[in-house]
Amino acid sequence: MDSVRVMSLRDDATAALTSRMPARLDPPMAFRDAFAALFDAHFPRLFRFLDRLSGEPELAADLAQEAFVKLYRRGSFPDAPEAWLISVAMNLFRNVKASRSRRRRLLTVSRGARAHSDPPPAPDEGCERAEARRRVRNVLDGMTERERSLLLLRAEGYSYRDIAVSLRLNEASVGVLLARAKEAFRASYEDAFDAP
Amino acid sequence: MHLDETQIQRLLHGELARAGELAAHEHLERCDACRERVSAAEREEAEVFALLGAVDHRVPAIGAQAIAVRARARGNRRLPWAAGIVVTLGIAGVAYAAPGSPLPRLVSALTAWVQPKPELSARPAPPPSAPASTVAGVAVVPGDRLLIVFTSSQVEGAAHVRLTDSAEVVVRAPSGAATFSSDTNRLVIDNRDGVGSFEIRIPRASPRVEILVDGAPRFLVERGVVASDPAVAVDTPYAISLADRRP
Numbered sequence: 001m002d003s004v005r006v007m008s009l010r011d012d013a014t015a016a017l018t019s020r021m022p023a024r025l026d027p028p029m030a031f032r033d034a035f036a037a038l039f040d041a042h043f044p045r046l047f048r049f050l051d052r053l054s055g056e057p058e059l060a061a062d063l064a065q066e067a068f069v070k071l072y073r074r075g076s077f078p079d080a081p082e083a084w085l086i087s088v089a090m091n092l093f094r095n096v097k098a099s100r101s102r103r104r105r106l107l108t109v110s111r112g113a114r115a116h117s118d119p120p121p122a123p124d125e126g127c128e129r130a131e132a133r134r135r136v137r138n139v140l141d142g143m144t145e146r147e148r149s150l151l152l153l154r155a156e157g158y159s160y161r162d163i164a165v166s167l168r169l170n171e172a173s174v175g176v177l178l179a180r181a182k183e184a185f186r187a188s189y190e191d192a193f194d195a196p
Numbered sequence: 197m198h199l200d201e202t203q204i205q206r207l208l209h210g211e212l213a214r215a216g217e218l219a220a221h222e223h224l225e226r227c228d229a230c231r232e233r234v235s236a237a238e239r240e241e242a243e244v245f246a247l248l249g250a251v252d253h254r255v256p257a258i259g260a261q262a263i264a265v266r267a268r269a270r271g272n273r274r275l276p277w278a279a280g281i282v283v284t285l286g287i288a289g290v291a292y293a294a295p296g297s298p299l300p301r302l303v304s305a306l307t308a309w310v311q312p313k314p315e316l317s318a319r320p321a322p323p324p325s326a327p328a329s330t331v332a333g334v335a336v337v338p339g340d341r342l343l344i345v346f347t348s349s350q351v352e353g354a355a356h357v358r359l360t361d362s363a364e365v366v367v368r369a370p371s372g373a374a375t376f377s378s379d380t381n382r383l384v385i386d387n388r389d390g391v392g393s394f395e396i397r398i399p400r401a402s403p404r405v406e407i408l409v410d411g412a413p414r415f416l417v418e419r420g421v422v423a424s425d426p427a428v429a430v431d432t433p434y435a436i437s438l439a440d441r442r443p
Binding site for chain 2: 032035036039040043044047048051052055057060061065068069072073129132133135136137140151152154155159160172174175176178179182185186189
């Protein structure tokens with residue numbers, strides 16, 4: 001489902017009603033139908049983006065669901081629903097990272113620093129695939145959050161407008177920044193291959 | 197003029213305006229270098245995006261209905277909290293207002309304890325005319341007869357009585373020195389363990405106002421005349437000692 005279909009709901013009288021509806025009431029049927037369509041089309045993309053961004057599928061699932069819960073409780077669609085969902089999910093992600101960082105600092109004081117490493121690969125995962133996963137993960141983790149988000153959002157097919165809105169960028173700069181992000185990814189990936 | 201990086205990226209992603217897209221295609225038809233750059237950019241992007249798939253996990257099987265249920269549950273979760281707060285406030289209010297409840301005195305004592313203590317001075321304390329924020333008191337309209345009762349005598353302190361032209365009997369004291377209660381003909385000043393002084397203003401027109409300290413009559417005024425001590429001029433403040441006179 002593209003954004004045009006969702007946006008068209010705002011033109012009719014029902015959408016006008018939903019935009020004034022308190023979030024605590026159950027939204028009307030028109031909103032719920034459009035919400036379901038948006039969810040079906042967008043949830044996999046949002047989950048995949050967050051999964052690649054964080055490297056934690058459980059966290060990605062939680063954040064993606066939480067973003068949709070917030071949209072449902074809002075009771076009406078924002079102007080750019082996809083960009084809104086990405087922004088909400090990324091804010092939640094940053095909150096999680098910040099609270100983990102605080103907790104880690106406290107634990108470090110009491111227990112001493114611990115080395116963090118990737119979880120071991122699943123037993124049925126081939127060595128080559130596991131190695132590719134580890135290498136791509138390392139490259140992504142080494143990129144800045146903006147470059148990583150830019151690359152991952154475009155990989156999911158988000159428009160320049162959605163990317164610009166959710167990452168607070170100038171839409172005219174998205175193309176160049178995207179080219180740089182892809183170049184940074186390729187360079188790091190090849191360096192990782194060349195490394196012993 | 198060759199295509200720049202922005203134009204190449206936008207062309208790849210279908211983000212060029214219609215006119216810009218037509219112009220770009222026209223240029224590519226006659227420019228091998230730009231055609232090669234676009235092909236390379238397309239190839240590289242496909243490679244990068246394919247590599248990203250290596251870190252993917254299975255998309256969880258969740259439906260929109262589950263989100264709706266979770267959203268509704270979130271809304272209801274706050275209701276027990278709100279109800280709990282309302283019930284707690286209600287119980288606290290009833291406990292405070294109940295006759296004989298120790299809560300008002302506890303609150304007064306706590307307030308007095310929290311408030312800054314006055315500096316010690318060698319001079320005797322003046323009658324209570326402190327700022328309003330540190331003064332407590334009560335005002336009642338006297339009927340045919342009003343009894344002002346100090347429940348206890350004190351180690352020190354006095355009640356300074358003045359006759360006024362107002363319509364109400366006003367009793368004021370430093371916060372925490374006493375608690376007040378009243379009914380039609382009786383104003384009770386519970387001054388147990390108190391050490392402060394009180395200021396009492398009595399309307400001249402009051403038919404009869406009597407002051408008792410620890411059960412003993414100490415002052416009586418009838419229609420502006422101090423019956424308990426006729427020598428006192430009506431406009432002179434009259435100090436009643438609250439100290440224990442019993443042997």
